[in-house]
Amino acid sequence: MNDRVIWPASMGALTRFEAHGWRVHATQEVSYEVRQIDGIFSLDSPELIACGRAQPCLRQAIVIDARVDQLYGEEMRAYYAHHGVEVSILSLSVSEETKDLDAAMTIARHLESAGVLRRSEPVVAIGGGVLLDLVGFAAGLYRRGIPYVKVPTNAMALWDAAVGIKTAVNALDRRNRLGSYHAPTVALLDRSFLSTVESRELSNGMGELLKLAVIKSPRLFDLLERHSEMLLLTRFQDGIVAPEVIGLAVEGMLEELAPNLWELTLDRCVDFGHSFAPLVEMKALPELLHGEAVALDVLFSCRLARARGLLADQDVRRVVRVMKSMQLPLRHRFFEQPGLLQEALADTMRHRDGRQRLPLPDGIGACRFVNDVDADAIRIAAEEMAHADA
Ligand SMILES: NC(=O)c1ccc[n+]([C@@H]2O[C@H](COP(=O)([O-])OP(=O)(O)OC[C@H]3O[C@@H](n4cnc5c(N)ncnc54)[C@H](O)[C@@H]3O)[C@@H](O)[C@H]2O)c1
Known part of the structure; x- marks a missing residue:
């Protein structure tokens, strides 16, 4: 028997198929x-x-x-x-x-x-x-x-x-x-x-600004490079730089979220900094705050990117300098343990439906996804994390 549309409407439809089957089809608009x-x-x-x-x-x-x-x-x-x-x-x-x-x-x-x-x-x-x-x-x-x-x-x-x-x-x-x-x-x-807000909480929040800047916005990175110390000192109360930094960060986030609100696509560049951090953070609670763990993940991922020729040494040094000016930690013992970092990536892969889908910076301010980071690459980057200033 042919499908028979019983009730088509802009927000939903009901179809009868075969003798005793119905299909409901509805979409919901989201606007905020x-x-x-x-x-x-x-x-x-x-x-x-x-x-x-x-x-x-x-x-x-x-x-x-x-x-x-x-x-x-x-x-x-x-x-x-x-x-x-x-x-x-x-x-x-x-x-x-x-x-x-x-x-x-x-x-x-x-x-x-x-x-x-x-x-x-x-x-x-x-x-x-x-x-x-x-x-x-x-x-x-x-x-x-x-x-x-x-x-x-x-x-x-x-x-x-x-x-x-x-x-x-x-x-x-x-x-x-x-x-x-x-x-x-x-x-x-x-x-x-x-x-x-307490200084450490501000630095913690700035970890997410760093993430977005490195993976998406050269302009935001440039502002953070020049003004992070001032932003921390004034608690974002200056009337020029702070609104622009917040505006760039919010718009950058929205540009990534809006076309993929329900995460149907699992290749998400806003997941940068959230590949190794979740498990590390859980194991380190309450020692490491979320944004601190994210920032360490950003640095670790930058080292992976540099090993693949996606970032220059100079770029990694710039990231380190920005982290210092944000008063974010540059080292944590868990980011120096290859076994734990591999376990963290395996856990994240389940969340990403079985693939690494690892967002890495492709130069400061651009993103690319990779699926072939191996144990050797993790070990080498973990060793470098023990020499955070290098
Ligand atoms: N839903 C999302 O998309 C999303 C994104 C990022 C983070 N998160 C979640 O956010 C949480 C972290 O948020 P957080 O860092 O804001 O932590 P939080 O909510 O625990 O706040 C940290 C501390 O700051 C205090 N505080 C809040 N506002 C203050 C103010 N104006 N002045 C002084 N103190 C103030 C709080 O009382 C708290 O003690 C995590 O649970 C994370 O999973 C969710």
Whole structure:
């Protein structure tokens, strides 16, 4: 029997085939905004009242990182009181060690007790990457998905965790093993939060800037080479370089994410720095922060690239200098252990469906994928890591 289309529509279709078979075909449009803004809690700022919607949102469930609440809670409450918004606030202590299903359940309970409407009252997440991932995860599960708004307050969150649509919790002894794709309504990026971030956390976030610059953006690399020390010193509060650096990083990330939101293509250049780091980081917890492990992976991968003639000695030295100016570690004993690094790559290959798909820089600011890095190449690069300044 011929297929018979029962109901074609722009967003879905139903087809009957043979006598008792039906096929449903549906597509879902994803659209969200990322905006760089100043003074999110200034009384005249409309962003958090609108929450990315056409109408003001006058009842809001908010989940805020407890540390951020200590620092900005008073300002935030004054902002909402000024605008007459009814708020239910959950102030949550978070850390990588407690980024788990229990924490997501605490958030779900908060949404339940706040009685949020299913479509018109986005949950507002204010915090670092851990908090944003947790709230995105809970919002994606609660009633099978309700809208949410990301307000990143930490460096890594500002140009990485807030920009994409991935959510996750740590589980099964692995980082981010349970997760989903759940796009926010809007991500509001206000770099003034960085003024209270600890130096090590800033350096940690800069590890992701380094990654993006080396693999994708010569202009960003150039800015980081010239200004990293100043950016650290001023906590990204200067009005010229910091907005450009953040803007380049966010746009670079979005250029890579937007055509591949659900990671159907596993050759992803934004995975640079995330090939060996995940396992190393897990084994080194809490010694190494995520961005520190990423930066070490970047350096290790640059050494692999140099051995293949993709980078010059001079380029590797430039990367080392930028890492120094970002106050990132240049050495860690795990990056000097070939056996562990091979195990890390094998684990990553499972995530990349059985192939290495290793992004390597092809000159500073360009990317190529390789699939034939062998034990010898890893051993030689690991030996070089023991002489970080070379
Ligand atoms: N979903 C994604 O695409 C994505 C991308 C990158 C990272 N991540 C996740 O992000 C997490 C790392 O994020 P993170 O580095 O922001 O860590 P984090 O959220 O643990 O924040 C680090 C510390 O900074 C504090 N903090 C946050 N904002 C502050 C501020 N303005 N002033 C002072 N202190 C502040 C927090 O309380 C915390 O103690 C990881 O779990 C990682 O998996 C997710």
